[in-house]
Amino acid sequence: MREHHRITDDGKLIFSPKVAKYLLNRNYQIVDIKPDRNDRNKTIFIFRNDAGLNEAILDYSISK
Numbered sequence: 001m002r003e004h005h006r007i008t009d010d011g012k013l014i015f016s017p018k019v020a021k022y023l024l025n026r027n028y029q030i031v032d033i034k035p036d037r038n039d040r041n042k043t044i045f046i047f048r049n050d051a052g053l054n055e056a057i058l059d060y061s062i063s064k
Contacts, residue, residue: 012047012057020045022060028053 011031014020023029029048046047047053 009026011049012053014057015042017043017045018043019056019057019060020047023053023056024045034062 014023015036020030028050029054030045031048032046034044034046
């Protein structure tokens with residue numbers, strides 16, 4: 001199973017559209033969107049690594 005996120009200097013990479021939607025609904029900001037290099041049919045959402053972002057991702061993981 002593929003991971004849902006990864007941290008980089010640019011921010012936090014989110015590979016799941018469902019997680020990205022969850023974060024957007026909680027007012028976290030996307031700083032960029034890029035195609036996935038491994039699968040051009042998928043998109044990577046890059047979120048600013050704001051305070052509470054990791055906890056929001058954990059909350060999503062627990063709720064699913």
